[in-house]
Amino acid sequence: MTLPLKHWWPSHLRGRLTALVVVTLVPMLIAQATVFTYWYRTRKNSELQANVEIAQAFGSFCQRYFTDLANTEGTLGEVLLELEPGRALALLQSRSSDYPAVNSFSWVDPEGTILLSSRPGAKGVSVADREYFKEILQGKDWTVSDLIQTKVGGDDRLILAHGIRSRDSQLRGVVLGEVVPEQLGETLATPRGGGGLLALFDRKGLVIALVRGPRVPSSALTFKNRDAMAIQAIESGHQITGIDQLPEEGLDRLAARVPIKDLGWVAGASRPLAEVMAPVRENLLYTSLAVLVVTALSFLAARFMAKSIIDSVAVVRRGAANLAAGNKARVTIPEITELADLAVTFNHMAEQLTLHASSLEKTADELRRSNQELEAFSYSVSHDLRAPLRAIDGFANALLEDHSDQLGSEGHRYLGIIRENTDRMGQLIDDLLSYSRLGRKKPNFEEIDMEALARAVAEDLEAAREADSSILRVGSMPTATGDRTLIRQALSNLLSNAFKFSSTRERPEVEIGGRQEADENVYWVRDNGVGFDMAYQHKLFAMFQRLHSMKEFPGTGVGLATVNRVMHKHGGRVWAEGAVNQGATFYFALPRRQP
Structure with a gap:
């Protein structure tokens, strides 16, 4: 049998020694690949953990921002209850300038109708059908909506609603804050460096706030884009990490999504994989150059040291050629202990093979005897089992023929069962014998x-x-x-x-x-x-x-x-x-x- 090794393993000694050097260097390359893989995995895990921590911090700040805004709305509502409409409207307009991301504040009666608003055209509009208003009616102090379209102007906005109640918990009015998503991101955080990105997602996984790094194109992610990782985080209630891509950017990103439990939203942070791994690639380049230099020097040194071995073999080859030509030739060949050891091992192996072959022949003889005994046993079992079966069937038939009038219907049924089972037993014996003979029959x-x-x-x-x-x-x-x-x-x-x-x-x-x-x-x-x-x-x-x-x-x-x-x-x-x-x-x- 020809081993596959023969097709590529050199046949001459110099080539084999060279190949041996190459094979010796393979572990170094494997070690380098292992180290690089470790660096890559460590860097990746560190970045994912950093994104988790940044997303957590971003989410916490977002929670504090909306909590502070809700408290402001609560204070504003208490004051509005005491003011006449003109002064109340002026107060709503002045408070809008305190929050850059808030476009307007509105005052809504318990039936859901906007009574006053710093947004022109909003007065008289009903928000009773909005989910955030229903949550206030159900008893929540304050709530913030997902991204919705306003009834006035049709803009995409977030609405923070705060219910104002009397001491006996009766709803007296609701303060609404209209938050502009495009301005929310800059209000919540400063941009990350490079291609870093912070994002906020509502309960439907839609983008509602973005903080782009300087290398993130403005078209890579837009508001109202749905995010699969954010949806997973919402459904599981746990933080999610993995590889993500932004629409139209086409780069793999190391991303994290962290639920903001009190708001029901998700905070996200990500950086391009290529940007994260740039230091690892640089280290790999320098390490590869160093390994290449060491490999070249090792190869040259090995070739030089192998020359003495090859020269000794050449002496033996020339001596053999002279001897084949009929010339007197003498060469000094040192004793090779390894070959003597190999001969001893081979002789021992040959002895063991002889013993093993003898043992196999003995086992084969025993199997042949066992098959003969099994065949004789099968015949004996067939004969010995059939005899009592025939007797049982014969006596049952005799009872049916000679004593039929004395048996009654139940007796006839019992004898029928006996005969049926003897027939089945006979068929089973036939099948078993056939199955047994099948194993001995040579096709x-x-x-x-x-x-x-x-x-x-x-x-x-x-x-x-x-x-x-x-x-x-x-x-x-x-x-x-x-x-x-x-x-x-x-x-x-x-x-x-x-x-x-x-x-x-x-x-x-x-x-x-x-x-x-x-x-x-x-x-x-x-x-x-x-x-x-x-x-x-x-x-x-x-x-x-x-x-x-x-x-x-x-x-x-x-x-x-x-x-x-x-x-x-x-x-x-x-x-x-x-x-x-x-x-x-x-x-x-x-x-x-x-x-």
């Missing part, structure tokens, strides 16, 4: 016309009245190479099963066919019978395994095991597909070997 391979064999088996079964009402279709089947007797037995078992398990159908149908594949011929027997649950497929070809009761379908549970053994002796395989009450298909495949 006699010949070319088999499978279509003709299938029709012959079907005729035998029809003669035995096993296929009275079934419709049999024999399709095209490629010629097989195998033991005709064994293949016939397998076909008979499969067809018999198909007829039996489709017999309860109004129109039983059985089909047998085959096809030729690259290395094997595949044949099948298909029926429209009761089928089987594929969950129990593994039981089909085991001895005595049955998926149906004896009352439904009689049998010994040996037939399919016999088919499996026949296929095994041919180097083939057998399998089945089916569904309950939808029929079954049994396949077997035979190698396309020559007889």
Whole structure:
């Protein structure tokens, strides 16, 4: 056998020594790759953790910002209750300038109608159908909406609503703050360096605030973009880290998403993977250059040191050439202990192989004797078991014939059960003996016309009245190479099963066919019978395994095991597909070997 190593391993000594040097340097390269992988993983994990911490800080600041804004609205509402409309409107307008991200403040009555607003045109508009107003009615002190479209102007805004209640908890009004998403990001945080990005997402995963670094293009992420990682964080309630990409940027980013529990929103932070890994790549470049220099020096040193070995071999080669030419030649060859050790090891191995071969021959003799004893035992068991069975059946029949009038209906039934079970026991003995002989029979391979064999088996079964009402279709089947007797037995078992398990159908149908594949011929027997649950497929070809009761379908549970053994002796395989009450298909495949 030719080893694959021979195709690329040099045949001359100098080349092999050079290859040995290269192989020796491989661990250094592997170590370098391992170190780089460690640096990469460590840097990545550190950046992900940094993004988590930044997102947490961003989320905490966002929470404080909206809490402070809610407190301001609460104070504002208490004051509005005491002012006449003109002064109240002036107060709303003045407070809007205190929060750059807040476009306007509005005062809403308990029915949801805007009474006063610093936004022109908002007075008289009803917000009773808004989710944030409903939450206030349900008792929340304050709440902030997801990104919604305002009724006045149709702008995308965030609404912070604060309910103003009397001492007896009666709602007296609601203060609304209209937050502009485009201005919220700059209010909450300062931009990160490079390609860093901070983002805020509402409960639907929509972007509601952005803080872009100087290298983040303005088109890379826009408001109302949905973020898959943010949705995962909202659904799980836990922080999420991973690789993300911004629309239109096309760069992998190390990203983190952290839920803001009190608001129901998510804070996000990310940086481009290439930017994060730039120091690692720089270290890799310098390290690779150093390894390259060391490798070159090591290679030259190894070649120089190998020269002495190669020169010694050249002396031996010249001496051998002189000797072959008939000249007197003498060379000094140092004793090579390793070769002597190899000879001792080889002799020991040869001795062990001889002993092992003798042991195998002894085992083979024992197996032959065991097979002979098993065959004799099988014959004895068959004879010894059949004799009492015949006696039981004979006496039961005698009782039915000679004492029928004394037995009564129950006695007749009992004797019928006895005779039925003796018949079944006899069939089981036959099947077991057939199965046992199958293991000892050496296949006699010949070319088999499978279509003709299938029709012959079907005729035998029809003669035995096993296929009275079934419709049999024999399709095209490629010629097989195998033991005709064994293949016939397998076909008979499969067809018999198909007829039996489709017999309860109004129109039983059985089909047998085959096809030729690259290395094997595949044949099948298909029926429209009761089928089987594929969950129990593994039981089909085991001895005595049955998926149906004896009352439904009689049998010994040996037939399919016999088919499996026949296929095994041919180097083939057998399998089945089916569904309950939808029929079954049994396949077997035979190698396309020559007889």
